[in-house]
Amino acid sequence: MWRFLILIVVTTTLVFSPGTDAADKKKKRDTLYSNIYRDIDDMGYCVRLTNADQSIGCATGPNGDTGTVYLIESQRDIDWVLSEGSMPPYVPLINQKQFYNRTFMMLLKDGAAAGRISGIIADFLTSTNDYQQDNGESPARQCPNQGFGGIGSTCNPTWNPKGSSLAFDHFDFPIFGLRDPEQLGALKNCSILFNQKNSSFERSYPACQVRMRAFMSASVNTPTCMRKNSHVILSSSGFCDPLVNPSFWGSLFSPTKINKSEAVVMATAKMDASAFFHQLSFGANNNAAGIVALLGALEALGKLKRDHKISENSISKPILFVFFNGEEWDYIGSSRMVYNLLKNCQKDSQKGCEVGDGEVPISRFLGLNRIESFLELSQIGLPGEGGTLFGHKPSNANATKLFNTLTSYSSAISPAPDGQQLPPSSLLQFLDELNVIGGVVLADHSGSYKNRFYGGAFDDAHNLHLNADQTTSSHLADVSTTVAKTLLNLAGANDSVIDMVKANETTISTLLHCFLQEMNCTLFKNLSTSDDADKLKNRAGPRYISVDASTPNAVTLIRKLAIYYSGIEATGTKQDDCTNGPVSESKSGKSNYLKTMVWNRGAGFCRYGYVYKTEAKSPAFLLKEYGSSKYSTWAESRWDVDPTLSFYVASSDYIENVTLGVGVMMFVLSFFGTWYGMRRMNSRSGEYTVQ
Incomplete structure (x- = not known):
C-alpha cells in the first residue's frame, strides 16, 4: 500500500510541480500568467453609485x-x-464620439440585454484634438442637481444643453476607458490581427478576448444598500459607503476674530469635479478655473499680510474662504456646512453632529446669520470678448452691494438677465435657509453653460486653451485681483491698501499647469511630503469626491496651497514641527489660537495660516434618512478587488478540449508507466535477492 502512495506522490510531482521553493513557484506562476495575459493598468473604470431612488454606473458579474x-x-x-x-x-x-453619443450607447446597451455585448472599452486617446473641435458632448444631466437647492430646483434656462445624462444611466456590464498609447495600441492590434472581419473571409479562432473584473456590491438604491450594510452576516466587507471627503475653509487672520464680528465676507469655489470615469474627472472649467482664481486672490491678500500692509486690526470684518467638496453630487459640502451652522455643531458629542479628529467646523466661530457677503467663483474659464463674466444674484440689498463692489473694480463683469434663476451653485443651499445673504455667483455664462464638456473627461487643459497662449492665465489673474479687492473693500480696508492689490499672473499660470497638465510639477512636489510627491503623476489629477478612505492628491494640495498663499513664515519652525495641524498655541491665556502649517521642501521654510478641514458628508447619513429629498443620498459601491482589465488570445472550445484530453492522457500514461517500471524493478530485485 505504501508503495502505491509513493507512486501517486512521485507521479503528481513530476507532472505538476511548478518549482522547488515558494519564490520559484511564484516566479513560474507569474511567468505563466504573463505568457497568457496582458494587463491594462492605465485606465478609467465605471463604478456603481446609488441614491435614494436609483443605482447608476456599471458592474461585472461576481466572477468577472x-x-x-x-x-x-x-x-x-x-x-x-x-x-x-x-x-x-x-x-x-x-x-x-461613439462613446458620448447616447443613442449609440443605448444601442449597445440593448445588445448587452440580448447577450451580444459583455462590456465596452472606449478609446480616450486617439483624435482627442479632433473631438475637442467638434460641438462637444456632456455625459452630465441637462439640469445638474435638479431638485436640490430650493429656488434653483427647477431648470430655467436649461443650464447644460449638451447634457446626455449618460453618467447617470445604469449598465449591467463593465465599461472601461483607455488612454495609454502603448496599451491601447496593443489591444487594437490584437483585435485587428485575430478578430476583425475580412472582406474575403470571416475570422475564426484563435480570437483576441478581454477579461474584465469590476464587481460592485451595491444594488437597487441607497436605502437598500445601507440597510444591507447593517447586516454583517450578509457580507463582512459591507456593500456601500456615503460619498465623503473634506471641504476646506479658512480665515485670512485668526478665527478668534470672527467671534467679535457682526458680519463676515466670504469667497468660495467648488472643489470637486465629475466625469463618467472618475479617474478622468479633471474639471478644467468646472471648476479648476474657479479654484485657481480663488487661490490667486489668497496669494494677493497673503502678500499684503507678509508685507505688513494689513492686519486683523486694519479690517472691520473677517475675510473667509471656502473650498466645497461633493457639490457635483447634490451639494454635499455646502449642505453639510449649512447644517452645521444651523445646528451650531462644535463637537462630536452634540446630538445630530459629527466632528472627526482634526476637524474644525466653521460653526465653532459663527452662525449662518453672520454671513453678509458670499462670492462664489463658478465656471469662469471661458469668458466672452474682453474677458466678460456675468454676476448671478438674488434680489436683496446685500447682493446688490456685493455686485456693485465687484463691478467697481472690473468693467468686464455684467449682470445676468433680470428674473433668471440662479445657476446650480453652493449659494443656493445658504439662500434656502437665509434669503438675505448677499450672494453673487460669478460665471462665464449669462444663461446656458458655455462649457461644451461639462461633467466630462474633455473638460481639460484643451478646453481652456492652455496649450495655445497665456490668455486664460491673464484673464484669471484679473479675476483674482478683482476678488481680492472686493473682499478687502467689503471688509473695510483702506483704499490705499486696496490699490496695492495685483494678482501674480505667473502664479496663476503655474497653478493651471500643475492642476491640469502635470501634477508632479515643482510647486506641488515642494508642498508635498516625499512619499506623497512620489505619487504625483505627470498629468492632470482627478478631483472626484470619492469616499473617506481615499482623498485625491489634487484635493489635499488645495488645502496646502491655501495655507501657503494666505499664510506667513513661521520663523524658526523645523520641518518635523511644521504640520497641517491644527496646532493650538497659547495666546493671552487662551489655547484656541489655531494654526495650520505647510512646509516648502524646495525653499526649506514653514508657513502658517488658518485653513481647516470640515467633513463633506451629507446630513442624510448623520440623520440616517437615506431616502431624503432635502439632502444628498449618494453612496458608492464597495468592491473586494480593484477593477482589472486584461486581454489574451483564446483558442476554440475544440482546441481547448483536445489540449485537456492530451494532458489527461499524458497523466494516465505517466502514471501507468511509472507503476509498470516500479513493478519490473521489484520483480528483478526479488530475483537477485534469492541468489
Missing part, C-alpha cells in the same frame, strides 16, 4: 466577464457585433 474585443470603425462593424458575428459576446472598442 469575458468577451471578444472588436474595433468599431464603421456601420458594418456595429452590425457585426450586434447580430452577425459568430463569436459573441463581444466587447466593442469604440472612440470618444
Whole structure:
C-alpha cells in the first residue's frame, strides 16, 4: 500500500510541480500568467453609485466577464457585433464620439440585454484634438442637481444643453476607458490581427478576448444598500459607503476674530469635479478655473499680510474662504456646512453632529446669520470678448452691494438677465435657509453653460486653451485681483491698501499647469511630503469626491496651497514641527489660537495660516434618512478587488478540449508507466535477492 502512495506522490510531482521553493513557484506562476495575459493598468473604470431612488454606473458579474474585443470603425462593424458575428459576446472598442453619443450607447446597451455585448472599452486617446473641435458632448444631466437647492430646483434656462445624462444611466456590464498609447495600441492590434472581419473571409479562432473584473456590491438604491450594510452576516466587507471627503475653509487672520464680528465676507469655489470615469474627472472649467482664481486672490491678500500692509486690526470684518467638496453630487459640502451652522455643531458629542479628529467646523466661530457677503467663483474659464463674466444674484440689498463692489473694480463683469434663476451653485443651499445673504455667483455664462464638456473627461487643459497662449492665465489673474479687492473693500480696508492689490499672473499660470497638465510639477512636489510627491503623476489629477478612505492628491494640495498663499513664515519652525495641524498655541491665556502649517521642501521654510478641514458628508447619513429629498443620498459601491482589465488570445472550445484530453492522457500514461517500471524493478530485485 505504501508503495502505491509513493507512486501517486512521485507521479503528481513530476507532472505538476511548478518549482522547488515558494519564490520559484511564484516566479513560474507569474511567468505563466504573463505568457497568457496582458494587463491594462492605465485606465478609467465605471463604478456603481446609488441614491435614494436609483443605482447608476456599471458592474461585472461576481466572477468577472469575458468577451471578444472588436474595433468599431464603421456601420458594418456595429452590425457585426450586434447580430452577425459568430463569436459573441463581444466587447466593442469604440472612440470618444461613439462613446458620448447616447443613442449609440443605448444601442449597445440593448445588445448587452440580448447577450451580444459583455462590456465596452472606449478609446480616450486617439483624435482627442479632433473631438475637442467638434460641438462637444456632456455625459452630465441637462439640469445638474435638479431638485436640490430650493429656488434653483427647477431648470430655467436649461443650464447644460449638451447634457446626455449618460453618467447617470445604469449598465449591467463593465465599461472601461483607455488612454495609454502603448496599451491601447496593443489591444487594437490584437483585435485587428485575430478578430476583425475580412472582406474575403470571416475570422475564426484563435480570437483576441478581454477579461474584465469590476464587481460592485451595491444594488437597487441607497436605502437598500445601507440597510444591507447593517447586516454583517450578509457580507463582512459591507456593500456601500456615503460619498465623503473634506471641504476646506479658512480665515485670512485668526478665527478668534470672527467671534467679535457682526458680519463676515466670504469667497468660495467648488472643489470637486465629475466625469463618467472618475479617474478622468479633471474639471478644467468646472471648476479648476474657479479654484485657481480663488487661490490667486489668497496669494494677493497673503502678500499684503507678509508685507505688513494689513492686519486683523486694519479690517472691520473677517475675510473667509471656502473650498466645497461633493457639490457635483447634490451639494454635499455646502449642505453639510449649512447644517452645521444651523445646528451650531462644535463637537462630536452634540446630538445630530459629527466632528472627526482634526476637524474644525466653521460653526465653532459663527452662525449662518453672520454671513453678509458670499462670492462664489463658478465656471469662469471661458469668458466672452474682453474677458466678460456675468454676476448671478438674488434680489436683496446685500447682493446688490456685493455686485456693485465687484463691478467697481472690473468693467468686464455684467449682470445676468433680470428674473433668471440662479445657476446650480453652493449659494443656493445658504439662500434656502437665509434669503438675505448677499450672494453673487460669478460665471462665464449669462444663461446656458458655455462649457461644451461639462461633467466630462474633455473638460481639460484643451478646453481652456492652455496649450495655445497665456490668455486664460491673464484673464484669471484679473479675476483674482478683482476678488481680492472686493473682499478687502467689503471688509473695510483702506483704499490705499486696496490699490496695492495685483494678482501674480505667473502664479496663476503655474497653478493651471500643475492642476491640469502635470501634477508632479515643482510647486506641488515642494508642498508635498516625499512619499506623497512620489505619487504625483505627470498629468492632470482627478478631483472626484470619492469616499473617506481615499482623498485625491489634487484635493489635499488645495488645502496646502491655501495655507501657503494666505499664510506667513513661521520663523524658526523645523520641518518635523511644521504640520497641517491644527496646532493650538497659547495666546493671552487662551489655547484656541489655531494654526495650520505647510512646509516648502524646495525653499526649506514653514508657513502658517488658518485653513481647516470640515467633513463633506451629507446630513442624510448623520440623520440616517437615506431616502431624503432635502439632502444628498449618494453612496458608492464597495468592491473586494480593484477593477482589472486584461486581454489574451483564446483558442476554440475544440482546441481547448483536445489540449485537456492530451494532458489527461499524458497523466494516465505517466502514471501507468511509472507503476509498470516500479513493478519490473521489484520483480528483478526479488530475483537477485534469492541468489
